[in-house]
Each structure stands twice: as C-alpha cells, then as structure tokens.
Amino acid sequence: MPRASFLPFSPPWIGDEEIDEVIDTLRSDWITTGPKTKEFERRFAARVDAPDAVAVSSCTDALLVALAALGIGPGDAVFSTTMTFCSTIHVIEHLGARPILVDVDPVTLDLDPDQLEIAVEKVLADGELRPRAVMPVHYAGGPCDMGRIDAIAERFGLAIVEDAAHALPATVGGRTIGDPSAPAGVVRATAFSFYATKNLTTAEGGMLTGPPELLEEARLWSLHGMSRDAWKRYGKGGAWYYEVIRPGFKCNMTDIQASLGLHQLAKLDEMQRRRHHVVERYGAGLAHRTELELPVEPTGTSSAWHLYPIRLHLDRLRIDRAGFIDEMTERNIGTSVHFIPVHLHPYYRDRYRYEADDFPVARREYERLVSLPLHPRLTDDDVDDVVTSIAEIVEQHRR
Ligand SMILES: Cc1ncc(COP(=O)(O)O)c(C=O)c1O
Numbered sequence: 069m070p071r072a073s074f075l076p077f078s079p080p081w082i083g084d085e086e087i088d089e090v091i092d093t094l095r096s097d098w099i100t101t102g103p104k105t106k107e108f109e110r111r112f113a114a115r116v117d118a119p120d121a122v123a124v125s126s127c128t129d130a131l132l133v134a135l136a137a138l139g140i141g142p143g144d145a146v147f148s149t150t151m152t153f154c155s156t157i158h159v160i161e162h163l164g165a166r167p168i169l170v171d172v173d174p175v176t177l178d179l180d181p182d183q184l185e186i187a188v189e190k191v192l193a194d195g196e197l198r199p200r201a202v203m204p205v206h207y208a209g210g211p212c213d214m215g216r217i218d219a220i221a222e223r224f225g226l227a228i229v230e231d232a233a234h235a236l237p238a239t240v241g242g243r244t245i246g247d248p249s250a251p252a253g254v255v256r257a258t259a260f261s262f263y264a265t266k267n268l269t270t271a272e273g274g275m276l277t278g279p280p281e282l283l284e285e286a287r288l289w290s291l292h293g294m295s296r297d298a299w300k301r302y303g304k305g306g307a308w309y310y311e312v313i314r315p316g317f318k319c320n321m322t323d324i325q326a327s328l329g330l331h332q333l334a335k336l337d338e339m340q341r342r343r344h345h346v347v348e349r350y351g352a353g354l355a356h357r358t359e360l361e362l363p364v365e366p367t368g369t370s371s372a373w374h375l376y377p378i379r380l381h382l383d384r385l386r387i388d389r390a391g392f393i394d395e396m397t398e399r400n401i402g403t404s405v406h407f408i409p410v411h412l413h414p415y416y417r418d419r420y421r422y423e424a425d426d427f428p429v430a431r432r433e434y435e436r437l438v439s440l441p442l443h444p445r446l447t448d449d450d451v452d453d454v455v456t457s458i459a460e461i462v463e464q465h466r467r
Contacts, residue, residue, distance in 0.1 A: 070399040071453050077402035078265040078443045081339060082328070089327035101291075101320045108326040109275070111333055116237065116246025116258075118277035122287045123326065127233045127261030127274040128155040129290065129319035131203070132162060134229045134257040134276055136317070137285035140165050140200055145191045147226070148203035149179040150409040150427045151434070156205055156231050157410050166197055167420075169411050171427040176366060177207045177377070180429070181216035188224050199224055205231040208363060208406065208439075209267070209372030211240035222251040233261035234374035236268055237340065241368055246277045257282055262325070265443075267339065267374055268332040270325035292316040342444035343373045346451055350376055350440065353455035359384045359462040375406055376442040379433060387465045389436055395465075396438075399457040404439045 093099055105123050113121040124130050140146060142164040148156055150169040160167040170187050173180045179202075188199050202221055204212040212230075221228050230245065232238070238245045250256035257278035262270040276286055288295065293316025321329075332339075354360055361379040365371045380389055387395070389405070396403050409430040411422035424431050440454055 070457075071401070074400045075402055075441055075446075075450055075453065077404050077439070077441050079445060080264055080269045080271075081444045082269075083331065083335070085331040085334070086328045089331055090324055093323045093327045096323075099324055100322045102323045104323040104326040104330065105321050108321075108329045108333070111330065112260075112275055113246075113277060115333060115336070116260075116277060117244040118246050118248055118258075119280055120277070120283050122276045122283050122290060123321035123329075124274045124276060124290050125319040125321060125325075126155075126263065126272055127231070127259050128159060129317065130259035130261075130274040130276040131156060131229060131231060132159040133286040133289040133317065133319065134259060134278065134282070135159055135163055135165070135201065136289040136314075137257075137282050138201060138227050138229070138255065143198055144200040145197040146201045146203060147184055147187055147199070148231075149205050149207075149430075150411045151177050151207060151407055151430045152205040152231065152410060153233070153407055154410060154413060156203055157416065160203075165200070167416075169416075169420075169422070169427060171429045172207070172433070173213070174429050174433065175364065176210055176212075177430075177433060178210065178212040179204045179217065181213050181220060184217065185220055188220065188226070192224075199226055201227040201229055203229045203231055205233070206235035206238060206245060206372075208377055209234040209238055209374035210363070210365060211235060211238050211245060211369045211371070214240045214243070218251050218254065221254045225253070227255045228257070230256065230258040232258050233263075233266065235372045236260050236266070236374075237336065238372040239370045245372075248278045248282075255279060255282055257286070262329060262332075267343070267372055268329065268336055270321070270328040270332070273321055273325045273329065288314050289316045290318075291320050292318055339444040340372070342446070343442060346442055346446050347373050347376060349448065349451045350455065353452070354378070354458065357458070357462055359466055360458070373442065376440045377406055377437050378440060380436045380438065382436050384467055385462065385465050386467055387461075389438060391465070392438060392461060395461045396457060399453075399460075401454055401457050402441055405434075405437055406439050407434070409434050 262273035293314030
C-alpha cells in the first residue's frame with residue numbers, strides 16, 4: 069500500500085520564532101542589510117569557529133565574491149569536482165578563469181586528491197594557465213580529505229575555496245568546516261548555502277567565512293564595490309559620500325532573510341539531532357540489502373548529513389535508476405539525484421570538449437545514485453515508509 073500523502077524530499081522546518089522575527093523586521097524601518105544581518109554574521113561565525121563572516125544572497129554568490137576577492141580572472145586555472153551543482157563551476161566561468169574538473173573518490177564521491185595532483189601538474193606542464201585555487205565540495209555534507217588537499221594547496225600555492233553548501237555543521241581532522249585556519253601561506257575561504265532545502269535555510273542566502281583581509285575584500289565585491297570606509301573618513305556631514313573602488317556585484321543579504329537565519333541557527337543542533345536519527349534508522353533498515361550501497365562517514369570526519377545518497381547495485385537488479393525512482397514516486401516518496409556531473413551538461417561538454425568517460429568514477433557512480441528524503445520533519449513512520457518501499461522494489465526487481 070503506497071503512503072496516503074506524498075513524502076516531500078526536503079521541505080523547510082520553519083517555526084513561529086522565524087515567522088515572528090520576519091514580521092518584526094517588516095514592521096521596523098529597516099528591511100534590507102542591517103542590524104539583524106550583522107548579528108546573524110556574528111553568531112554564524114562563532115558557530116563555525118571563524119573570526120567573521122559575510123552574509124550574501126546565496127552560496128553561489130559567496131563562492132563568486134571569494135574568487136573575486138582572491139583576484140581570480142583570465143589566465144587562471146581553478147580546480148574543482150565534476151560531482152557538484154553547476155554553480156560551483158559557473159562562478160569560475162563568470163570571472164573569465166578556466167575551470168579544471170577533477171574526478172571523485174569512489175567511496176565518498178568527494179574530490180579525489182590524487183586526481184587533483186595530476187590535474188595541477190598537467191596545467192603546470194602545459195604552461196598556458198596559472199594554477200590559482202581549488203574548490204573542494206563537501207558532497208552530501210561529508211568532508212573532503214582536507215589533509216591531502218591542504219598539502220597539495222600548500223605545495224602548489226593554491227588558495228582553497230571550500231564549497232560547504234552541504235556541510236553545516238561538519239568537521240574534518242578536528243577542524244570545523246568554516247574555520248579558516250590553513251597551512252602557512254594558504255588562504256582558506258568557505259561558502260555556505262541557506263537555500264530552501266539546506267540544513268539551515270533563509271529561503272535563499274549564503275555565507276562566506278575566511279581570514280579578515282579576504283572577507284573585507286569579499287564584502288566590497290558583494291555590494292557594488294562601494295567603500296564604506298569613505299563614509300567614515302568624511303564623518304558626520306559626509307554620510308552621503310562613498311567611493312566605488314571595485315566593479316562589484318550586488319548580492320547582500322537582507323534583514324528579512326537574516327530574521328529566518330537567526331532562529332534557524334538557534335535550532336541547528338536540534339535539527340541535526342533529528343537528521344542523525346533518520347540516518348541511523350535508514351542504516352538499520354537498509355544495511356542488509358545487498359542490492360544497495362549506503363553512504364559512509366570516514367574516520368576523522370563528522371558529516372552534516374545534508375543528503376542520504378544511496379547507490380544501486382544495478383547488476384543485481386532488473387531495473388535501472390530511472391525505474392527505481394519511478395517506483396518510489398508511485399509509492400508517494402520524493403527522491404532526487406545528486407548530481408548530474410558537470411562535464412555531462414551540454415554547456416561544459418561542448419565548451420571544453422569533455423567526453424563522458426573523462427571522469428569515469430563520477431560517470432559510473434552517477435548512473436546509480438538516488439538521494440532519499442532527509443530532513444528534520446521526517447517521523448519514524450515516514451522513514452519506515454521509505455525503507456518498506458525500497459524493500460518492495462528490490463524484492464520485486466532483484467535478479
Ligand atoms: C554543492 C553545491 N554548491 C553550491 C550550491 C549553490 O547554492 P545556492 O543555491 O545557495 O547558490 C548548491 C545548491 O544546491 C550545491 O548543492
């Protein structure tokens with residue numbers, strides 16, 4: 069028997085606190101970037117062990133202003149994974165730099181450090197581009213092998229811009245993702261997403277953490293390149309005065325969004341407890357199914373468990389991934405796929421003449437990935453419905 073109602077993949081969990089705070093902001097005289105955004109930045113930075121943070125309108129923009137603040141542009145090579153959302157790579161294109169895609173580790177689906185090293189060496193050997201930065205994506209909330217990636221960044225003089233859209237809160241090697249501590253000479257910035265489906269949401273929104281000098285530059289880029297320091301210089305009578313010192317973007321966060329963020333942040337730990345409970349229940353209900361491979365949390369890391377991507381052993385089933393998703397939909401269970409590798413999308417495929425098998429691990433694993441619902445509103449009954457549905461499907465279609 070399918071569920072009576074559709075189980076959404078990842079709806080937000082918004083309470084009266086968020087609603088009251090938004091109303092308070094709407095009734096105030098200040099609705100765009102103001103005191104609530106400042107307070108959200110301060111509390112968020114403290115939560116991820118960062119000295120400061122810049123709130124922006126999305127993770128995409130946090131990545132963009134981070135690269136702009138690093139001075140990335142034409143002639144520069146920026147390395148990232150093909151197993152990501154397109155916008156990680158788009159921002160490199162927007163700045164006129166060259167994205168260099170890298171394959172993933174078959175277990176974690178995070179950027180493979182060995183492949184990164186090969187890619188950087190190839191760029192150096194070709195001699196046409198300057199290797200400038202690496203953008204590791206903490207896939208599904210599970211941190212990349214940052215020990216190795218930090219060492220490669222140090223060796224080749226790369227900046228690190230972590231895409232932590234999924235990784236709030238997460239740790240790797242004792243460091244909280246968002247803490248900008250880095251090997252000597254390496255700059256580390258981290259971008260977070262507060263999109264509607266994320267572990268913390270402001271409907272749309274993002275945050276950048278990093279060392280103070282980088283954040284100061286990123287803040288300029290996030291608001292038209294206008295220098296606020298000019299206001300200070302001209303004192304009381306000169307409040308109207310500003311100077312434009314960069315051709316900046318416009319991606320500041322509003323106090324309406326920050327109103328949501330302040331309360332979402334306060335209940336992040338509670339929301340994470342619920343996520344962990346769901347993850348354990350999926351593990352208990354699915355681990356014995358030999359037709360499936362479940363996500364893992366490697367030693368030395370703690371995952372934010374943004375997603376629960378399972379992989380189908382297609383050789384043990386008579387249906388493919390599309391068939392599996394159709395069967396889940398028929399049973400009223402929402403699922404998703406993370407991600408269609410970037411190099412398979414026509415824009416990147418055609419622009420850089422990628423072949424599907426240029427990144428064989430990403431290509432192979434993509435074919436068998438399905439993300440199950442994972443959010444704090446799931447009840448035990450909901451999780452059991454997902455587990456039972458999967459049991460029915462694999463029993464019906466196993467070879
Ligand atoms: C890995 C990754 N990076 C970046 C983004 C972009 O986030 P935003 O929608 O906040 O710009 C997403 C969004 O889903 C994502 O999954």
